[in-house]
Amino acid sequence: MDDNRRSQFRDAGTDRSAAAQVPDTPQTRAPAYRLAFTDTDFMLRKDLRPVRLQLELLKPGLILDERGINSTVVLFGGARIPEPSQKKTARTKTLAELSKYYDEAREFARLMTLKSMSTYGRDHVIATGGGPGVMEAGNRGAADAGGASIGLNIVLPHEQAPNEYVTPGLCFNFHYFAIRKMHFLMRARAICVFPGGFGTLDETFEALTLIQTDRMKRVPFLLFGEEFWRRIINWEALADAGTIGAEDLDLFRFVETAAEAVEIIDNWPG
DSSP states (O other): HHHHHOOOSSHHHHHHHHTTTOOOOOHSSSSSGGGGGOOOOTTTTTGHHHHHHHHHHHHHHHHHHTTOOEEEEEEEEETTTGGGGGGGGOOOOHHHHEEEEEEOOOHHHHHHHHHHHHTOOOSEEEEEOOOSEEEEEHHHHHHHHTTEEEEEEOOOOSSSSSOOSGGGGGGGEOHHHHHHHHHHTTEEEEEEEEEEHHHHHHHHHHHHHHTTTTTSOOOOOOEEOOHHHHHHHHHHHHHHHHOOGGGGGGGOOEOHHHHHHHHHHHSSSO
């Protein structure tokens, strides 16, 4: 709704402009005189952490609401997985072999975006971490289909810049991992996980835990690359040890191809 329809009070933007025109005096130069919401030093104070957390929750949520985006399909996966044409430059032989999942992520995102466009881009919109590797493949596939996609970037020492395929108006940047993770899952109607490292594992197990504990509704949870996942995680050992229930192994499915994943999502009950 237009701000002018919500309130008869003078808006904050007008006062921000007016405050910049005041006479230059010792009083107006003092930090105490700055409008609180324009004072970056004030906003970065430790005491303001709850406010910053709230702002990171609010900003992307409001923008996605304004764009009419109801649901997403989330792609998690390694930033270091190259596209096949670049696999000769991969750091390891295994990464070169995993490059095939770049193409599968790209094709999966393309197919899902074509379906999303039938609802005017409101449902099953591709959402990634916005970075390179599998994330780039997801945003690229959406662009191949001529649709929009979301990138949830985060400030990191490495690999933090958004890839060129994220829709600019849907490219967000975060300071707090926790709030970024919330945005990944709040609208998720399917979660697809490709081979990756610590970040991918973190996101995978957090999402599985939320579903296992009924903190999140069950959605299609697809792990691309059964050989990779079984090599790095002994899933059955967890069940055999009793640290998870045998039924928890049914919370996810292994898939190999984009077409297989789309079929499972299309035929998911409800």
